Amino acid sequence: MIHILVFQTENKMALLSHLFPALLLLQSELQLICGAETAGLQTLNCPAPPWVPGTPGHSGVPGRDGRDGKDGAVGPKGEKGEPGLSVQGPPGKAGPAGQIGREGSTGPKGQKGDPGPPGTDYLIRSLQSELQHLKARLTTIEKATSFDTIKKVGQKYYVSNGQKAKFDEGLKFCTDAGGKLVLPRNEAENKVLAAMHAGLGSVYFLLGSSDKEHEGQFVDLNNTPLVFSNWAPNEPNDHQGKEDCAAMQSNALWNDVPCDISLHVVCEIEIE
Ligand SMILES: [Ca+2]
Ligand SMILES: [Ca+2]
Structure with a gap:
C-alpha cells in the first residue's frame, strides 16, 4: 500500500x-x-487562475522629494443664505431719569374772536321782548279802535268820541282811555288835529297845556315848556285873568281859555 x-x-x-x-x-x-485588452477596453475581468501564484516584482527607485504645495485658489462666492429668524432679546436696563421740564413763558394775548351765535337764552329773551312789544301794540290798537274817530299821525293815534269835557275831566277821560289829552308837537300834528274839527263839528279842542302853575308860562302835562305852539295873534292873553288852559280853534290857531268850560275832547295814544 x-x-x-x-x-x-x-x-x-x-x-x-x-x-x-x-x-x-x-x-x-x-x-x-x-x-x-485592458489598455483598449475599460472593463475586462481577467483573473489569474487561483492556483497560479504571481511573480513578485522588483523594488523601484525611491522618488524625489515633492515641492511644498501652494494654497488653493479662492472658490466662487456662495449664494445668499435664507434670512434668519429674529428673536426679541431681553429688555435692557432702565436708563437714568430725565430732568424735570420747566413751564414755558406765557405767550402774547391773542386777538379777540368774532362774536359767537346768539345762545338759546338770548333767543328766548328776544322772543319774549318781541311778544311783549306785540302785545302792547295790540293793546294800543284796541284802545284806538274803541273810539268813533281815529286819525294816525306819526307814531300816534288821535281819537275822539265827540264828547265835551272840562279840562280836568278831559285829562281823566284820556288817561282812563290809555292816552293823554291831545297836544300837537309840530306843524304836521297840528294840521291833522285841526282837520278833525270838520268831522266832529267842533269849534274848540282842549289841549294838554296850561299856565296854572306860572301865569304866562304854558307847559305840557309833564310840566315841560312847550317845544311847539300855534297861538293866535295876541294870545295867550289870559282874558280877565281867568284863562289858564290852552285850546285849538277850528282855524288851527291856539287860544287860552277858562279851564272850567266844556270843550271837545281829543286824546292822543302813543303807538308802542
Ligand atoms: Ca293864564
Ligand atoms: Ca285868550
Missing part, C-alpha cells in the same frame, strides 16, 4: 514537473492578452 502511495506521489511530482513550465507559459500569455 505504501508503495502504491509512493508511486502515485512520484508520478504526480513528475507530472507537475512537466506541467508547471507549461502553466507558466500559459500565464504569461494570458497576462499579455489581458494587458493588451
Whole structure:
C-alpha cells in the first residue's frame, strides 16, 4: 500500500514537473492578452487562475522629494443664505431719569374772536321782548279802535268820541282811555288835529297845556315848556285873568281859555 502511495506521489511530482513550465507559459500569455485588452477596453475581468501564484516584482527607485504645495485658489462666492429668524432679546436696563421740564413763558394775548351765535337764552329773551312789544301794540290798537274817530299821525293815534269835557275831566277821560289829552308837537300834528274839527263839528279842542302853575308860562302835562305852539295873534292873553288852559280853534290857531268850560275832547295814544 505504501508503495502504491509512493508511486502515485512520484508520478504526480513528475507530472507537475512537466506541467508547471507549461502553466507558466500559459500565464504569461494570458497576462499579455489581458494587458493588451485592458489598455483598449475599460472593463475586462481577467483573473489569474487561483492556483497560479504571481511573480513578485522588483523594488523601484525611491522618488524625489515633492515641492511644498501652494494654497488653493479662492472658490466662487456662495449664494445668499435664507434670512434668519429674529428673536426679541431681553429688555435692557432702565436708563437714568430725565430732568424735570420747566413751564414755558406765557405767550402774547391773542386777538379777540368774532362774536359767537346768539345762545338759546338770548333767543328766548328776544322772543319774549318781541311778544311783549306785540302785545302792547295790540293793546294800543284796541284802545284806538274803541273810539268813533281815529286819525294816525306819526307814531300816534288821535281819537275822539265827540264828547265835551272840562279840562280836568278831559285829562281823566284820556288817561282812563290809555292816552293823554291831545297836544300837537309840530306843524304836521297840528294840521291833522285841526282837520278833525270838520268831522266832529267842533269849534274848540282842549289841549294838554296850561299856565296854572306860572301865569304866562304854558307847559305840557309833564310840566315841560312847550317845544311847539300855534297861538293866535295876541294870545295867550289870559282874558280877565281867568284863562289858564290852552285850546285849538277850528282855524288851527291856539287860544287860552277858562279851564272850567266844556270843550271837545281829543286824546292822543302813543303807538308802542
Ligand atoms: Ca293864564
Ligand atoms: Ca285868550
